[in-house]
Amino acid sequence: MDKRQDPSPERRVTEATETGMFAMVAMMMVCCVGIFVLVVLIPLIGWPAGIVVAIVGGAALMWAHMKMMGHGSHQ
Numbered sequence: 001m002d003k004r005q006d007p008s009p010e011r012r013v014t015e016a017t018e019t020g021m022f023a024m025v026a027m028m029m030v031c032c033v034g035i036f037v038l039v040v041l042i043p044l045i046g047w048p049a050g051i052v053v054a055i056v057g058g059a060a061l062m063w064a065h066m067k068m069m070g071h072g073s074h075q
Contacts (some may be wrong), residue, residue, distance in 0.1 A: 001030045023068065027065055027068050031061050038053065038058060039054065049072050
């Protein structure tokens with residue numbers, strides 16, 4: 001590959017922030033960590049309340065994802 005066609009890392013980071021890729025990566029990281037935390041909290045809180053917290057928390061993460069990414073479902 002020609003060196004002139006391969007942009008510098010600084011330029012690729014700038015392009016990612018300009019196109020919203022950074023926002024998408026950050027949101028996906030938040031969703032992944034959030035789901036992990038919800039799953040870990042279920043046994044700590046107790047099964048009936050933990051399931052409710054996991055469902056509500058998961059729905060909140062899905063809603064935040066749709067609002068931040070500016071789209072509906074992935075259908």
